[in-house]
Amino acid sequence: MPSDCRTRERHLKEIADYRIIPQKYIFIFYIFTVFSEIYISCSLLINFQKNISILLGILLLLIYSLAIMINIKRGNTEISCGCGGLMKGNNIHSLLIVRNSILILILLLISTMGSVDDGEVPFIIKLISFILGINNLLALSILNDSLSILKIYFKK
Structure with missing residues (x-):
């Protein structure tokens, strides 16, 4: 979700431009994505139902x-x-698939993380913690943008 709080119509147009989902289901997909992104962001932030949110992501x-x-x-x-x-505003290209693949790998890595004892923290755990910190910032950004879209939607 972009930070300029795009309107519902703009988002619906972007979904329609892909010409994959039949017109009558575009709004349902829109609602699904907005609420899914909110759910994923919140659950990763508070470590609630982590595996479900990772699978949904x-x-x-x-x-x-x-x-x-x-x-x-x-x-x-x-x-x-x-x-x-x-x-925002970029056209689709193959590097987006590479980016999404990397994000999927990060989500899979997060899903395998367990708890760490109080002893020495291995470097890989420190690295993963850093990645999770960035993930949390991204999750907060997505949550903020998704909530902004909902505010715009319910004002109409």
Whole structure:
């Protein structure tokens, strides 16, 4: 979700531009993605139902990647990726699939993390903690943007 609090109509248009979901289901997919991103962000922040949120995050990233691959294959690359943030306004390209794959690997890595004893903390755990810190910042950003979209939606 972009930081400029895009309107519901803009987001719906971006989903429709992919020409994958039938028009009558676009709004349902929109609601699913907004609430899924809110759920994932909150559950990762408070470590609640971590495995469910990780699976849901992987599912969303796979759906997004599949939609990008289909449109690249069709030659329909002049559409917004719908990524928001720093990538807002960018058209789809194959590096988005690479980025999504890296995010999926990070989610899989997070899913395998267990608790650490009070002894010496290994470097890999420190590195993963750093990545999780960045993940939390991204989760807060997604949550903020998703809540902003909901505010816009319910004001109408």
